[in-house]
């Protein structure tokens with residue numbers, strides 16, 4: 001039998017997730033390859049965040065299988081899921097830094113929670129992570145309220161990378177950033193993928209991010225992945241929602257080269 005655990009960072013099979021009578025994910029299957037940046041698009045309220053949260057064990061599923069780096073994820077948020085948490089770093093939509101902690105303390109938070117390290121080593125790690133995301137060591141003394149939107153995202157990214165996870169989950173990483181800051185952030189993600197060999201699972205509505213940094217794009221509609229492949233293949237998809245998304249008036253206005 002072929003050992004797929006070396007090929008795929010994430011495998012989702014026949015996943016069903018719902019709340020009460022609402023079925024959000026309906027027998028969804030998806031493979032994320034090791035080392036790729038996968039972009040996930042879908043209608044607002046279509047279940048992108050629910051998929052991401054189910055993969056990391058925050059939302060229980062009704063049925064289906066999930067594997068991360070070859071390890072099965074439990075159906076509920078149990079001990080085995082918690083021990084897998086060092087496999088991923090997460091950047092939630094709002095950045096969600098602790099406002100009463102400095103930037104350095106925010107970055108060190110996952111280290112304190114998971115490891116026993118000397119303060120000197122934690123300070124060295126925080127400085128290295130700040131540099132990795134393009135911030136200066138002295139930015140470590142600032143509080144979240146003193147940061148710009150772009151800096152906040154970078155600090156949240158540094159915190160997500162604190163434990164050197166092989167997988168990064170990003171929920172709309174460029175939302176709220178101006179186009180220049182968004183482009184810089186995209187470039188940073190690409191650099192981290194290349195230099196660290198990271199697998200990146202990115203929920204985004206940002207057409208520029210999809211076009212410039214994603215190796216593949218997956219489209220979620222009607223609770224399933226209805227198209228997946230490089231952006232040029234998605235643009236050829238005949239699925240009605242995918243066509244409407246990429247070839248609708250607004251997309252064409254933003255990306256004239258897509259026509």
Ligand SMILES: Nc1ncnc2c1ncn2[C@@H]1O[C@H](COP(=O)(O)OP(=O)(O)OP(=O)(O)O)[C@@H](O)[C@H]1O
Pocket residue numbers: 019024042043044045046047048049050051
């Ligand atoms: N904890 C929850 N309890 C009940 N319903 C929920 C919960 N979380 C999400 N939902 C519902 O699941 C559906 C999918 O939500 P989700 O947040 O995944 O959408 P999304 O695709 O990420 O949307 P957006 O692009 O607007 O962020 C929505 O109808 C939402 O109301």
